Amino acid sequence: MAFSSTIADPLARSIFKKFVAMLCSLLMSLFFLYCLTDRCHTMPGPIRAEARADYLAAADLSQWQEARRKRLLQKLGTSPGTWQLGGPGSAGPASPAIVGTLSLLGDGTKKLPQAIIIGVKKGGTRALLEFLRVHPDIRAVGAEPHFFDRNYEKGLDWYRDLMPRTLDGQVTMEKTPSYFVTREAPARISAMSKNTKLIVVVRDPVTRAISDYTQTLSKKPDIPTFESLTFKNRTTGLIDTSWSAIQIGIYAKHLENWLQYFPMGQILFVSGERLITDPAGELGKVQDFLGLKRIITDKHFYFNQTKGFPCLKKAEGSSKPHCLGKTKGRTHPNIDPEVVQRLRDFYRPFNMKFYQMTGHNFGWDH
């Protein structure tokens, strides 16, 4: 090197040469690392050429990111087919380690939900969502977004931004039980996507009403008794259908509204009762409905005697058993049996209509 030859001292020259050699190898390592992160635009080669082709073929940034992910999985030796949504030939999800790594890299995109648990309030919607989250191809937002009822004016971008990042083929979900009784919700969800899959967890409307009342009572202990709120006039026995605890249980009426916008085949009804007695059986139907492999099975559940409900042996992202919190599975107050019977009589015709519409007898009327 010309500069080093100008240094007279042999020791200084040797130190200088070593310094230059170390600097070169450091720069080469940095360049190599840079290329590994797929940002090396100047280096020709098959990987770079594929990435460029992906970029040119993609209509937008998210499509390009998806294409990059596929390449990355291929390089990691995982066929993209193994993490596509269910379907024949699907060999199952990507290994959690790979999916986890990609998520840690901030990979994946936020998508509008393809499936929504729309109701019903106190039906068992939290249990269903928590159980579904165990599935590696389901990502769900934990809190209730209330987009299609309370926050619609905030717009779809706001809604999408609430969603977790998902990889290609993973299903984005949310649950907001009040959608089922919101008049505008069917039209709004259909406007987002008429292909949205809808799930409704239904429960005996009488116990549902008592559960609803129990929740309100826990927040406002001074409210009137369930019996007095049930009737417009106790002596005539006229039921107060304007009381939301009663109104929500008239499932046939609410369903009619949804059927104006969605075909029956796009709505799945989950039995709230069976979700407690046979969670794996109900989860099997939900996974089929979502086009996913049946990964959640009876091996995932155990019955917790103290809680009195099925719980997860391992919650999503944890190795510990998990039951739902104290607000799920409250003790209900004793209700006058005559009032309960009056409510049973009131709901019977609506239940019959609902069984007829759904083609399923939920067994609330014996």
Ligand SMILES: Nc1ncnc2c1ncn2[C@@H]1O[C@H](COP(=O)(O)OS(=O)(=O)O)[C@@H](OP(=O)(O)O)[C@H]1O
């Ligand atoms: N596994 C498990 N653990 C605990 N609780 C369970 C479970 N499965 C279903 N349930 C029933 O879910 C009821 C609450 O329903 P939701 O989650 O839909 O309520 S909410 O609308 O979100 O407030 C809740 O109602 P209450 O018993 O009246 O509290 C439970 O009966």
